[in-house]
Amino acid sequence: MITCVSLLLWHRYCIPLDEDSRSFTQAEKKFFSCDTGGVPVIVVFTKFDALYDVEYAQLRSDEGLSWEDAQELAPKRAEESFANGPQLKFLYNVEDIGWPPKCHVCLPNMDKDGADCGPLIERTAETLDDEALKQLFISTQQTNLELCMKYAVEV
Template sequence: MDPAIVKEHFDRIGCFRVLVMGRSNAGKTTILQRVCNTTDLPEVFNSKGEKRKIPFCDTKCANYSQRGYHSIEDELIFKSNRGFIFHDSRGFESGSENEMEVVRDFVADRATTLKLEKRIHAIWFCIPMTDYERAIMAAEEKFFNECNMGSVPVIVLLTKTDFLVSPAIGQLIDEGLSMKEAKLRAGDLAEWMLNYHKTRIINELDGLKCPPKDYLTLANMNQDDADCHPLLRCTTNALGDIELQQLLISTQQTNLVLNIECIVEK
């Protein structure tokens, strides 16, 4: 993109802002690191722009929200890519009415605020396949029934889909296969399981009042060569505003494939 156009978008709208939702074991931090091409943790700023001293981490700081440090208003920013600002609705998974009200108010305010630099542009809702037997819980149902996202697209990310290989192996062994045979056939069964559960999740969420815009499966995001291109591409397609699409693409100047694809389409 023309650097002048990029600057114009950033000056008018600010950074591309994403609300990340999901359970504490959904791999949210890893996904954000991949998108921003880093292994470092983000800096955390409160709503006043003051840097917090408490580091952000799904595992080491599991009690972060419970200690009163966490707020959905907090801004998570990676030094490697300051074109993104992330918000995390940590604690949402318990599905309490108080937590739902916080999320509902935040989405309602940030989806329509006249302050363009504060507006959220997309929501990534992570559902880990480590919980494939109970993928949709009360918290998910409440969110997609009660939160009107307006024009902000919600993309459901089925994360950690590579986990399904393990129960696939166990099922094949239970059926009488040897360990060697089970490992050879586990990939096909795991793919079938993923398609089955993805279809079940889509059918359930699409039947609620405020369904997602799209669905995406992610695997092996903890590996150094993990590809976040499908996520960025899916998010770009979900945006209804060409200016926002250009803003998102501009944060990924090193992602030549994404840039070329969007240029060809336009």
């Protein structure tokens, strides 16, 4: 008898932020209320740059900043607002959800040339608890030499 075993080493759960004041869906709430069996979950907030527009508009209207100043400050303001916003409070509140993710990462501008997945790769490496799995993951990151060197020095 042959038994097939599916081995999931880590899971990335993507949540787009292209809707203003996006809240969690019922499916997402249900997912985070389930035991993942020790499989670490990384939440990837995609389309994070959509929040830049919201902050830009507020900086222009509420604070009367120039186009250039608002454009420059919007990304930092979006990060600060998001860090204190309802999504992260919900996501890491064990009372609301039974199994919070191991970590999260916000990825802006992924539709642009030269998009950078570096933060996701680094957070994934940080999240993996099993050393052999971590080494396997890092060794496959040939395009990220810095990450390979960082973990080689640590080990």
